[in-house]
Structures are given as structure tokens and as C-alpha cells.
Amino acid sequence: MPGAVLAPTSAPGYPAHVRIHEVGPRDGLQNEPATLPPDVKAEFIHRLAAAGLTTIEATSFVHPRWVPQLADAEQVFPLVRDLTGVRLPVLVPNERGLERALAHGAREVAVFASATESFARANLNRTVDESLTMFTPVVARSLDAGVPVRGYLSMCFGDPWEGDVPVTQVVRVARRLSDLGCAELSLGDTIGVATPGRVAELLNALAAAGIPADRLAVHFHDTYGQALANTLTALRHGVTTVDASAGGLGGCPYAKSATGNLATEDLLWMLNGLGISTGVDLERLVATSLWLARRLGRPSPSRTVRALSHQEPRE
Amino acid sequence: MPGAVLAPTSAPGYPAHVRIHEVGPRDGLQNEPATLPPDVKAEFIHRLAAAGLTTIEATSFVHPRWVPQLADAEQVFPLVRDLTGVRLPVLVPNERGLERALAHGAREVAVFASATESFARANLNRTVDESLTMFTPVVARSLDAGVPVRGYLSMCFGDPWEGDVPVTQVVRVARRLSDLGCAELSLGDTIGVATPGRVAELLNALAAAGIPADRLAVHFHDTYGQALANTLTALRHGVTTVDASAGGLGGCPYAKSATGNLATEDLLWMLNGLGISTGVDLERLVATSLWLARRLGRPSPSRTVRALSHQEPRE
Numbered sequence: 001m002p003g004a005v006l007a008p009t010s011a012p013g014y015p016a017h018v019r020i021h022e023v024g025p026r027d028g029l030q031n032e033p034a035t036l037p038p039d040v041k042a043e044f045i046h047r048l049a050a051a052g053l054t055t056i057e058a059t060s061f062v063h064p065r066w067v068p069q070l071a072d073a074e075q076v077f078p079l080v081r082d083l084t085g086v087r088l089p090v091l092v093p094n095e096r097g098l099e100r101a102l103a104h105g106a107r108e109v110a111v112f113a114s115a116t117e118s119f120a121r122a123n124l125n126r127t128v129d130e131s132l133t134m135f136t137p138v139v140a141r142s143l144d145a146g147v148p149v150r151g152y153l154s155m156c157f158g159d160p161w162e163g164d165v166p167v168t169q170v171v172r173v174a175r176r177l178s179d180l181g182c183a184e185l186s187l188g189d190t191i192g193v194a195t196p197g198r199v200a201e202l203l204n205a206l207a208a209a210g211i212p213a214d215r216l217a218v219h220f221h222d223t224y225g226q227a228l229a230n231t232l233t234a235l236r237h238g239v240t241t242v243d244a245s246a247g248g249l250g251g252c253p254y255a256k257s258a259t260g261n262l263a264t265e266d267l268l269w270m271l272n273g274l275g276i277s278t279g280v281d282l283e284r285l286v287a288t289s290l291w292l293a294r295r296l297g298r299p300s301p302s303r304t305v306r307a308l309s310h311q312e313p314r315e
Numbered sequence: 316m317p318g319a320v321l322a323p324t325s326a327p328g329y330p331a332h333v334r335i336h337e338v339g340p341r342d343g344l345q346n347e348p349a350t351l352p353p354d355v356k357a358e359f360i361h362r363l364a365a366a367g368l369t370t371i372e373a374t375s376f377v378h379p380r381w382v383p384q385l386a387d388a389e390q391v392f393p394l395v396r397d398l399t400g401v402r403l404p405v406l407v408p409n410e411r412g413l414e415r416a417l418a419h420g421a422r423e424v425a426v427f428a429s430a431t432e433s434f435a436r437a438n439l440n441r442t443v444d445e446s447l448t449m450f451t452p453v454v455a456r457s458l459d460a461g462v463p464v465r466g467y468l469s470m471c472f473g474d475p476w477e478g479d480v481p482v483t484q485v486v487r488v489a490r491r492l493s494d495l496g497c498a499e500l501s502l503g504d505t506i507g508v509a510t511p512g513r514v515a516e517l518l519n520a521l522a523a524a525g526i527p528a529d530r531l532a533v534h535f536h537d538t539y540g541q542a543l544a545n546t547l548t549a550l551r552h553g554v555t556t557v558d559a560s561a562g563g564l565g566g567c568p569y570a571k572s573a574t575g576n577l578a579t580e581d582l583l584w585m586l587n588g589l590g591i592s593t594g595v596d597l598e599r600l601v602a603t604s605l606w607l608a609r610r611l612g613r614p615s616p617s618r619t620v621r622a623l624s625h626q627e628p629r630e
Contacts, residue, residue: 011512192622195588196547197326225537225581225618226588228544232511266540273510273541303540307507 010275014235017277019055020264021186021217021243022048025076026057026091027261028249030069034296038072042079044292048246049086051284053264057110060091061101074104081105089150093124098138102145109142110150110186111135113177115170118161119154119190132176139180151182152219156202157194167205178211185216186243189230192223192260196233203237213238220262222248227262228270235276242267247289247300263302265289282308325590329550332592334370335579336501336532336558337363339607340391341372341406343564343576345384349611353387357394359607363561364401366599368579371395372425375406376416389419396420404465408439413453417460424457425465425501426450428492430485433476434469434505447491454495466497467534471517473508482520493526500531501558504545507538507575511548518552528553535577537563542577543585550591557582562604562615578617580604597623 010016025045029036036044041059048056058080064071073090080088081104089108092098101109113131114120120128135151142149155162156170174185187202203213218234218241220227231242248263268282286308293300300306325331340360344351351359356374363371373395379386388405395403396419404423407413416424428446429435435443450466457464470477471485489500502517518528533549533556535542546557563578583597601623608615615621 011515014512193588195585197329197589200326222540222618223622224584225543225578226585228540229547229585232544232547263540269539270510270541270544273508274512303537307538 010277014274014276015238015240017240018235018271019241020053020267020278020280021241022053022056022246022264023219023243023261024048024056024246024249024264026060026070027243028245028247030060030067031250031261032069032296034298035069036295038075038079040295041072041076044246044288045076045080045088046083047288047291048285049083051288052278052280053285054085054279055087055089058088058090060093061097061104061106062091062093063097066093074100077101077104077106091152092138094134095138095141098141102142102147106147108148108150109138110152111138111177111182112152112154113173114154115165115173116155116159116162118159122161123154128173132173132180135177136180139182143181148183149181150184150186150217151177151180152186152188153177154188154190156187157189157198158191160191167202170202171205171209171211174206174211175209178215183215184241185211186219186241187216188219189221189227192221192226194220194230195226196229199230199233200237203234203239214240217241217243219243222260222262228266231262231267232270235274246285247292247305248302249289249292249300260301263300263304265302265304265308269304325592329589329591330553330555332555333550333586334556335368335582335593335595336556337368337371337561337579338534338558338576339363339371339561339564339579341375341385342558343560343562345375345382346565346576347384347611350384351610353390353394355610356387356391359561359603360391360395360403361398362603362606363600364398366603367593367595368561368600369400369594370402370404373403373405375408376412376419376421377406377408378412381408389415392416392419392421406467407453407457409449410453410456413456417462421462423463423465424453425467426453426492426497427467427469428488429469430480430488431470431474431477433474437476438469443488447488447495450492451495454497458496463498464496465499465501465532466492466495467501467503468492469503469505471502471509472504472513473506475506482517485517486520486524486526489521489526490524493530498530499556500526501534501556502531503534504536504542507536507541509535509545510541511544514545514548515552518549518554529555532556532558534558537575537577543581546577546582547585550589561600562607562620563617564604564607564615575616578615578619580617580619580623584619 059073060070220230244264244267245261246264374388375385535545559579559582560576561579565576
């Protein structure tokens, strides 16, 4: 029957569809030593969209002093904002950032909170509660403007200063972000220490606290190689939005501390194998990551990008 | 109560204990470009044992012409065979190899079969059935000598020439190896293409064919970054023996085709996080992999080794 929706053919216990929230242009480039010119960043976003990604975090309207790699947000965003069929959230640190984002046509924004006091202090120079107070008018004004807000929650599992982060602490901040009006919460394992049992525990606790999996995204880092196993666990718990970074951008394999984002291609290899649809074309995505790697002057840390760009039978 | 067995504290749905079958000295070093002297290899095995590994595949009694990196089996094995409390299986390709292994005191051996005709032809220069015929007296003579045999089954998921490998084909060869008398079967994803749904499907089919998870080991490669997610799936299906290679040995990140073994440290990070006991000390294992990496003149591809050897809080 023409136009009929095909029955899901995903593996038992997994969702039929996953939305990939591509963070390469923002979280990825923010953590790369090299800085690219605005037109190359815009071309990167256009290529990601052409590969089928439907949510691409485009940039951050943070003060240029704090994130010099993204100081060109006002140049980049106008070059991509007219892409059709693509959601282009931008990070906003505060009301001033939100004003700039809205003035440049942003239709989705994200705020960046911390589950731990140490990281709130180090990254936001505030206590957790002070940062939530700062976000309150940001979220309210966004919603007034009809702009949905994603809440990033970092350090959900471990913190470099505090060690293991108690689940109750994460649930408390998650509830606060939810109460502020964040439509979606992205649970970040900022230092990459999480393992699947902790992921299951947190997702169960959030569901019990009234934040079900369909309002959550997961954001894992591959610092200890755990990102995909953790993502698999989240999928089994009903999460269908996964953050990933094209080519593993932001996790340079030659940097002293490789704190890489999960590579979108490694994620896609698993989702394709599980029969989970994403709408993303792996081959075009790999070509995009190779194109960008040449511009960055270093190979992609994604294992799938490397494997597919050197295909040869193994003896 | 003194001596009482503690209740398992592993995460729900996972085994309480996993035995790591360390393949670094054999499968790892076999695939490294550099060749180490016998005394360094022996010291490597001693260090692995001191880190708590209880099964260490020590070497291969293959003809030196085929695997020059392991041509020193007769020098290495006598230097390690008296290690107490450690199982030290060795690979034997045929009866001649078995004779040499037994003459040098091997108390466990392994044979290496293929699930596909193409790889049997490329690797063993035989059809699958001819290779099983060749293994028949090897297994029989081993068992006569009181020496248990592990059967490796390679290309269980994908094959570089044949693509996806049908589950029925893998089950057929697995049954044959089992009927020959192999006590344990190690399911190899030799080219690293497997994803969790395929792993579940194969384990279910093997269980239905009378080969339960407690007779199986899994042997995943990280070529596409899938090894740990696949291992997690196997653990949920009751598999409690996992092959891994210290430091990710055998998967050089700078080689054109990075077909790396799962790094024992990355596995251990996940198992520790899940509360699954292994008896292995992660810190000592990382120290061993760093020691070996210096001898090989290149960094370890294990993400956990890299993270733990450059620990610093992330800004």
C-alpha cells in the first residue's frame, strides 16, 4: 500500500526510532584546539543536515571570552537558520545570551546546568541553586517567545572533585529544570565514568520522580570507552533521543586527556544493526566527518569513521 | 560469619562474577607490528597474573612461518608454565602443534575454526568441514591427555567476503566443535561488525541448539566501537566468560585498519561499575599495559588506559 507506515523491525526490546541530537558543531567544536572560520562551520552544519540529521545544535551564544571557539555565533547562525526540516538549538548561558540568540532567529535554545556543586562553581561560578535562579527568567522568556528549552544536566554520574554523584542529587536538579519548563533534559556523563548499572538506576529514579524516558536524552562521553554500552542501556529503558558528535568531534585522540563525545557514526552503526531508524545516511555522515577532519588537520577518533575509510578485508 | 560467601552485589540482570580470558599475549601480540623478545613476553604474562588475571592465553604453537610474532612459543612457554593459580591455554593449529604444546607442558589448548567458507579458505586453506576433520584428532588426543580444549569460532557475525553470516551456519559449526569435545566455545566477531541484536539472536539460537551460555565465551573486536555494547548484551544472556586483550593490544590506533581487540581495561571499567567481580586489579593492569606500550613504542589504544594515565579534572 503506497505510503503505508512500515511495521517497526527493530530488535526486541528496543525502540523503532531514535532521534540523534547532533552536538558536533557546538559541543564538538567547542572542545577542539583548532578554530574554523564561520563559513566552514556553516558548511559543516549544511552537510550534517544533508546526511539526514534533523536536530543539530548549531552554536552557543556564550560570551566570546569564555568559549573563543564559538565566538562567531552571530556569523555562523544566520548562515544556517533557514535550513528547512532541521531543528537548530543553540546554547544560551544567561538572559543576555538568550536575547542575542532570539535576535538572530533561534527557534530552540538550551541551558547548561550542573548536578554537582563543584562543577557549578568551576563552570558557572555559582552554586547549583544560584545557577537555577539565573536560568529561571531565561526559560520563562524563551517559553514566552514560543521557543522550547532543553536543559543540559552535566556530571550526572561522576564528578572529578566529588567522585560518584548520588542519584537523589541528580533527580533533585532534574526536577528543578523540569519545573522551570525545560521540555527535554539531557543527562550528561561529562567525565565519561558512567557504567550501565548506574544509567539504569538513574533512569528508574527519574521515572519514579515523574520524569519519564520520553522527556530525556542521554549524553555520554567515551573517555573510558563506555558511551555505547551506556546508550544501549538507555535505549532499553525507553530513551529515544541520543546526543552524539559527528566523527567523535571534541575528543581528540592525541590530546592529553581524551574526553571525547560519543561519535555519531559509532552510534549509528549500532542503531542500524539494531534495525532502529534514524533517517541518517551513514556513508554521507562519514564523508562529512572526513571532510571536517581534513579541515581540522587531524584524523577522526571515531572507530567507525576510521574503519569505513580504510575498508580492506582482514587477513 | 567468618568465611561466609558475600551475597552478589552486581546490578540486576547481570552475573555476579565474570572470568576474563586474557588474549593479549597471543591474539594481541600476534597482530602487533613489533616483535618482542621471549623474556619480555614472559614478564608480560607474569605481570598479567600478578594483576589478578586467572586465564591468560600464552602463545600459539603454530608453524613459525605463519605467525612470525609467535615463533618463540618454545622459548616463552617454559618461562611461564609454572605460574600457580593461572590457566595458560595455548593455540594449536593441528596435531603437530598439539604435540609441541604437550611436549612443552601445556595443560589447556585451543583450536581456531571459522564459521564461513571464505575465512576457512583464507586462514586455514581448507573448507570448513576439512578444518573440522583436521581438528578431530587434535581434540581427541588432547582429551586423552586430560587437556581441555577451547574452540574458537571466528566470523560469527560478518565476513569481509560474505557479508552477514547466517545464524544457522554459525550454529552448525558450533555444534560440530561441541560434538568434537570442545569444552568451551569462543564466539568471535573477527571483523568487529556485530551489534547487540545479532549477539542476542545468536546466543538464543545456540541455547536452543543445546549450547547454553555457560559453555560460551564472547570475543568482540572494537573495529566499529561496538565491542563493549555487544559484551553487555552477552552478559545479560548469561555469558560469564569474556575475551579481552590488555591495553587493547592488537588494535594499533595508527594502523591503516584498526581491528582492535576489546581492551581488558575498558571491559574491567564496565564490570567494576556493574559490581561484577573478576579478581583483577585495574590499577595494576593499567600499569602493565603502560609498561608494555613503552616496549612496543606506541601508546595503548585502550580509552581507559589513556584516561587513567592522564588523570586530570576536566574544565
